Amino acid sequence: MKAFKFGGASVKSADGVKNMVSIINDHRDHKLVVIVSAIDKTTNLLEIIFEKQYTGFDYSNDLSLLEESHKNIGRQLGVKEATIIIDQTIEELTIALSQKYVNYAEEYDQIISFGELLSTGIIFTYLQLQVPEFLYVDARDIIKTDSNFRDAQVDWSLTQSKIEGTLIPILKNNHILTQGFIASDNSGKTTTLGREGSDFTGAILASSLGADSLTVWKDVPGILSGDPKMINNAIKFDDISYEEAAELTYYGAKVIHPKTIKPLANSGIPLFVKPFMYPKDTGTIIHNIHVYKPYPSIIFKENQTLISFRVEDFTFINEHNLNRILHTFTELNIRINLMQNSAISFSVCIDTDDVKLQELIGMLENHFSIFYNNGLQLITIKNYDQQSLDQMSAKREILLEQRSRHNFQIVVRNQTN
Numbered sequence: 001m002k003a004f005k006f007g008g009a010s011v012k013s014a015d016g017v018k019n020m021v022s023i024i025n026d027h028r029d030h031k032l033v034v035i036v037s038a039i040d041k042t043t044n045l046l047e048i049i050f051e052k053q054y055t056g057f058d059y060s061n062d063l064s065l066l067e068e069s070h071k072n073i074g075r076q077l078g079v080k081e082a083t084i085i086i087d088q089t090i091e092e093l094t095i096a097l098s099q100k101y102v103n104y105a106e107e108y109d110q111i112i113s114f115g116e117l118l119s120t121g122i123i124f125t126y127l128q129l130q131v132p133e134f135l136y137v138d139a140r141d142i143i144k145t146d147s148n149f150r151d152a153q154v155d156w157s158l159t160q161s162k163i164e165g166t167l168i169p170i171l172k173n174n175h176i177l178t179q180g181f182i183a184s185d186n187s188g189k190t191t192t193l194g195r196e197g198s199d200f201t202g203a204i205l206a207s208s209l210g211a212d213s214l215t216v217w218k219d220v221p222g223i224l225s226g227d228p229k230m231i232n233n234a235i236k237f238d239d240i241s242y243e244e245a246a247e248l249t250y251y252g253a254k255v256i257h258p259k260t261i262k263p264l265a266n267s268g269i270p271l272f273v274k275p276f277m278y279p280k281d282t283g284t285i286i287h288n289i290h291v292y293k294p295y296p297s298i299i300f301k302e303n304q305t306l307i308s309f310r311v312e313d314f315t316f317i318n319e320h321n322l323n324r325i326l327h328t329f330t331e332l333n334i335r336i337n338l339m340q341n342s343a344i345s346f347s348v349c350i351d352t353d354d355v356k357l358q359e360l361i362g363m364l365e366n367h368f369s370i371f372y373n374n375g376l377q378l379i380t381i382k383n384y385d386q387q388s389l390d391q392m393s394a395k396r397e398i399l400l401e402q403r404s405r406h407n408f409q410i411v412v413r414n415q416t417n
């Protein structure tokens, strides 16, 4: 059994959907679980619609755009039923938009999840005609989570029992199409796994089903040593270890969602990252290997803020001060991307978030002098060598630098190469 995940870019047009179905056709001898996310930039558009409705602005044009773009794909695929499904789903979305919710995050998930419902609705009408053994399963009936909306945590044992009770019997005779990213909590309310979380759905299903592999079909040749838009000597990795892949995602490589690797590594299931336009290409395989001397990878993390906390009374940055600072970060749920301390100052690099930054300052300004810079970039070189180090440090204004045996990191002012 194989799990395939197709992202928004791969199904952004009728041709994309046809290409996906042709890939599926080539593998239909295996039992397949196919996971699809929202079409193209639909999730961003839904975020706009949600924000407008939440703040009382008119979103009717955006809603029409959402409806039309999906109907267009349905028409181009030539399946009449797609239009009916879209009409129904848009009607449900309209109802969802008019309801009252407990809070922002809960409402967000009820609205944003419609991207995946629309995409799988259309795709299923077409797929069923081409490969009739496919059945549609709503991911919310399978992937169970807590009620931490927007970043729901998986209830692994409940999910496992849903998979055993529902998916395994279906897979005896059928293939399955389902959504990435969306799930549901104990009371049946829709939850989401965090932006770009469809890869993680792929990993949850592949690991719980004991699949032979998970393949993530992407608009890139595989995992690259750097973004080719930013560096000119990027190479594609043929294979890398789970550990290496997990670290790349931690430092900000966007090719796969950071939570994807762990469940697969725990079950020893290989992850293929392959180009959907060239399905015969080998792409990259992430599995249990040890590479003696890995090639340098360069990762850019944009929208960074560097904050420094200074003590002014000559007590130095001691354990007590550090404890106070880190405790506040934990309380505000702010992730630290890089930190460094000196005798009198402690510096932290985080993803820019003005609201949280102001809260943080409010909570600590009585104890420290606080300075910060926005509009920065964090550049990480994993497995650096002299050449990559020179390439990245040249002509950049470096605000902070840190180096270990394998990693080199700098926080710099934003600039394109």
Ligand code: ASP
Pocket (backbone or CB within 6 Å): 007, 008, 037, 038, 043, 044, 115, 180, 181, 194, 195, 196, 197, 198, 199
């Ligand atoms: N559609 C969701 C998003 O854009 C999930 C995903 O694409 O993986 O974040």
Ligand code: MG
Pocket (backbone or CB within 6 Å): 007, 008, 009, 037, 038, 196
């Ligand atoms: Mg996506």
